[in-house]
Amino acid sequence: MIEVRGLTKRYGEVLAVDGLSFTVRPGEVTGFLGPNGAGKSTTMRMILGLDAPTSGTATVGGRPLAAQPVPMRAVGALLDAGAVLPGRSARHHLLALAASNGFARGRVDAVLEEVGLSDVARRPAGTYSLGMKQRLGIAGALLGDPPTLVLDEPLNGLDPEGIVWIRRLMRRMAAEGRAVMMSSHLMSEVELTVDHLVVVGRGRLIADTGMAEFIASCSEREVIVRTPRTVAFGGRLAAAGGVVRPEGEDGLVVTGLGTAEIGALAAADGIELHELAPRATSLEDAFMEMTRDSVEYSSEREAA
Numbered sequence: 001m002i003e004v005r006g007l008t009k010r011y012g013e014v015l016a017v018d019g020l021s022f023t024v025r026p027g028e029v030t031g032f033l034g035p036n037g038a039g040k041s042t043t044m045r046m047i048l049g050l051d052a053p054t055s056g057t058a059t060v061g062g063r064p065l066a067a068q069p070v071p072m073r074a075v076g077a078l079l080d081a082g083a084v085l086p087g088r089s090a091r092h093h094l095l096a097l098a099a100s101n102g103f104a105r106g107r108v109d110a111v112l113e114e115v116g117l118s119d120v121a122r123r124p125a126g127t128y129s130l131g132m133k134q135r136l137g138i139a140g141a142l143l144g145d146p147p148t149l150v151l152d153e154p155l156n157g158l159d160p161e162g163i164v165w166i167r168r169l170m171r172r173m174a175a176e177g178r179a180v181m182m183s184s185h186l187m188s189e190v191e192l193t194v195d196h197l198v199v200v201g202r203g204r205l206i207a208d209t210g211m212a213e214f215i216a217s218c219s220e221r222e223v224i225v226r227t228p229r230t231v232a233f234g235g236r237l238a239a240a241g242g243v244v245r246p247e248g249e250d251g252l253v254v255t256g257l258g259t260a261e262i263g264a265l266a267a268a269d270g271i272e273l274h275e276l277a278p279r280a281t282s283l284e285d286a287f288m289e290m291t292r293d294s295v296e297y298s299s300e301r302e303a304a
Contacts, residue, residue, distance in 0.1 A: 001026055001179050002047055002075075002148060006056035009042050009203075016042045018203040019056065024181045026147065029174045031194035031211075032183040033287060035295045039203040040183050041079075044150055048077050060148055072101045075148040076141030081133040081156070086126025090117055090136050093125060097143055111139040116165070130157030138166070149173060151182045155189055167193045187284035199287070201294025215286045223259055225252040226275035233271050240265060250274065 002024035009017040017039040024030045034040050045051040047058040049065040060068065060075045068074040084093050094108040112118045115135040120128075125136060134157050141149055154166055170193055174180050184190050190197075197214050199207040207214055227233050227250060234244045234252050242257040254262060259276055266273050 001062075002058070002060055002150075002181060003062075004043070004047065004056070004058045007043065007046060007053055007058055008055045009039070009046060009051065010054045016203055017046070017053075020200065020203070020205055021056075022198045022205065022208050024148070024179045024198075025196070026177050026179045027174055028195040029170050029180040029182060029193055030196045030198060031190045032181055032198050032200075033187075033190065034200040034206075035291050037202070038200045038291075038294060040200060041152065043200070044077075044079065044152055044181075044183065047150060048075065048079070050079075070101055070144065072097070072103075072144035073146055074144075075150055076144060076146040077150045077152075078134075078137040078141045078154055079150075079152045081130065081137040084125040084133065084136060087124050089122045090125055090128070090139070091121040093136065094139060094143060097140055101144060103143060107143055107145070111142045114142060114169075115139045131159060131162050134158055134166075135162070138169070147177070148179045149181065151180070153184055154182060155184055155186050163189060187282070187287055191283035199290060201291050206290055206294065211283070214290075215281055215283060217286075221255060221258070222279040222281070223254045223257065223262055224275055224277050224279050225254055225262060225273065226250050227252070227266070227271055227273050229271055233266065233269070236265055236269060236271075237262065253279070 005021050007017055007020040020043060032040055042051060046053050047060065065071050065075060091108060091112065094111065095105065098105060098108050112121050115138050117132065117135055117139065120132070125133065128136065134154060138154060141151065155163055158166060167189065170180050170182060182194065191211065194211060196210055197207060230246065230250055230252055237244050237254055237257060240257060243255045245253050247253050259278060263276055
């Protein structure tokens with residue numbers, strides 16, 4: 001389990017992390033999300049003891065990682081898949097990690113098999129694709145068979161098969177009772193993978209909640225209405241308190257009214273409906289709405 005309490009980090013006048021508190025619990029995959037510049041990488045580095053906090057604490061298994069007898073047995077981490085000597089083979093890279101941490105050589109073969117690199121384990125890591133390097137980094141994270149995993153952008157460079165594999169791996173690790181923390185910008189995959197969300201922006205906590213609760217709390221309820229009488233019915237819905245915008249030739253998007261209310265209005269006015277359904281809101285939609293004011297760099301330009 002990871003516990004972060006009042007974690008703060010300053011770099012001169014820059015406040016990169018501002019009093020963060022959250023918990024990554026065993027048995028769950030926790031998504032750690034935020035726009036670029038939100039402080040995610042800095043927070044993960046402090047959890048892993050690579051950066052010292054200005055104030056606050058970050059513990060793994062109840063103590064700072066530096067106080068763990070064998071840190072790689074407490075937490076497995078992937079922060080930079082490219083952090084491998086290019087001339088060293090994957091097998092020798094993992095053997096060096098095993099030897100320096102007192103792990104049995106047999107663990108190297110086990111994790112190579114786990115990540116699907118057994119057949120190319122003797123090739124220099126410098127010849128690997130980005131996806132293969134990601135697999136090697138994950139092999140290193142699994143080497144100590146830790147109860148906690150911290151993975152920064154583990155999906156980068158993976159093909160569709162690899163993405164499905166890492167998704168299933170993280171779900172299985174959580175099912176085994178491990179605490180899994182992952183950061184990613186691929187919202188569709190996060191939505192399929194994680195149980196709990198910790199969302200940050202400009203170094204501060206924005207949300208600490210379950211996936212369904214986050215989506216529900218961050219989005220307006222939109223209803224799709226399709227009818228050949230869009231103009232007349234759109235005016236009727238607006239008069240009833242709905243916010244209406246057109247979608248296509250025969251469609252309306254309505255907020256402020258539920259499907260039952262809209263259906264009752266249509267029946268009362270004799271309006272023919274071809275579709276009446278709530279619009280599903282994605283994690284990406286909810287995330288964009290929640291972090292709108294925390295984006296450091298935006299491509300949007302206001303009209304002059």
